[in-house]
Amino acid sequence: MGTMVQPKCKCNHEFQNLNLGGGMNNFMKSCSVPSPCFHCKDVFELNIFNKRHLCPKCRRKSSPLGEITTNPSPNPLVFEWGINFEDSSTYELEDKKYTCPVCMEEELTFEEIGCWD
Numbered sequence: 196m197g198t199m200v201q202p203k204c205k206c207n208h209e210f211q212n213l214n215l216g217g218g219m220n221n222f223m224k225s226c227s228v229p230s231p232c233f234h235c236k237d238v239f240e241l242n243i244f245n246k247r248h249l250c251p252k253c254r255r256k257s258s259p260l261g262e263i264t265t266n267p268s269p270n271p272l273v274f275e276w277g278i279n280f281e282d283s284s285t286y287e288l289e290d291k292k293y294t295c296p297v298c299m300e301e302e303l304t305f306e307e308i309g310c311w312d
């Protein structure tokens with residue numbers, strides 16, 4: 196039910212695969228999204244529903260990529276996740292370049308590599 200993505204950057208850092216989304220049972224409470232830590236120089240999965248977003252490794256504040264919106268983006272998406280069916284809010288991760296926590300260049304992209312459940 197989730198999407199597996201591979202973060203990629205032209206600096207060729209070997210990022211781990213990320214499992215985005217959540218399971219069937221907890222999809223309203225749990226949605227993993229990519230979140231870079233510029234201290235650990237890595238990208239982690241964080242639950243977008245958490246009140247505070249902290250790096251799982253160093254516990255510093257982390258800002259998840261993508262956004263929750265009720266306005267569907269016209270741009271291509273790598274990943275989307277229905278958050279609330281009443282107001283039709285959706286988490287969207289646009290298929291664009293993000294700042295890489297390793298080389299700090301705006302060259303980080305996410306490539307869909309499969310599904311998980």
Ligand SMILES: [Zn+2]
Nearest residue numbers: 232235250253
């Ligand atoms: Zn960290």
Ligand SMILES: [Zn+2]
Nearest residue numbers: 204206295298
């Ligand atoms: Zn990089």
